[in-house]
Amino acid sequence: MEKKQKWEYKNITEICDIEKAIVGKIYKEGTCYVKLSAVDEFVGQINKPQEINNRFAVMEPIVPVNHKYLYIIICKAFPEFLHKYRTTINLQFETLKQLKVQYHSDREMQEKTVKLISTIDTEINSVKAEIEGIKKIKKWYTGKMFL
Numbered sequence: 001m002e003k004k005q006k007w008e009y010k011n012i013t014e015i016c017d018i019e020k021a022i023v024g025k026i027y028k029e030g031t032c033y034v035k036l037s038a039v040d041e042f043v044g045q046i047n048k049p050q051e052i053n054n055r056f057a058v059m060e061p062i063v064p065v066n067h068k069y070l071y072i073i074i075c076k077a078f079p080e081f082l083h084k085y086r087t088t089i090n091l092q093f094e095t096l097k098q099l100k101v102q103y104h105s106d107r108e109m110q111e112k113t114v115k116l117i118s119t120i121d122t123e124i125n126s127v128k129a130e131i132e133g134i135k136k137i138k139k140w141y142t143g144k145m146f147l
Contacts, residue, residue, distance in 0.1 A: 012099040016059035021052040030067030069110040
């Protein structure tokens with residue numbers, strides 16, 4: 001029987017350094033970021049070293065972690081976190097340090113999670129493309145009805 005790897009809740013500060021983005025600073029690949037003003041559920045991630053606009057808070061990994069996995073766990077936790085901690089349209093930077101994520105420390109489990117989520121995302125995108133194609137066909141037929 002395969003041993004099931006368990007996740008645990010970890011504070012984001014155990015996985016990442018968190019700071020307000022600094023103008024001119026180059027952040028490393030895999031760094032995630034969220035808006036601090038007019039905040040919504042958006043979570044971004046950079047896929048190469050680059051600057052991040054200073055209106056964002058950045059979460060730069062400090063432990064070995066699959067970058068896509070980091071993005072997935074932050075995206076999963078962020079909406080509930082906002083619901084609980086946002087008091088205005090802005091997010092207080094210090095509050096971000098309260099973010100807790102479901103974390104697998106096992107790299108193999110991180111890889112499996114990324115692969116599974118990627119497969120699901122691919123299927124979702126395929127269905128969305130199919131829906132758009134059907135909408136175009138419907139529009140074409142509807143246009144022909146009234147000639």
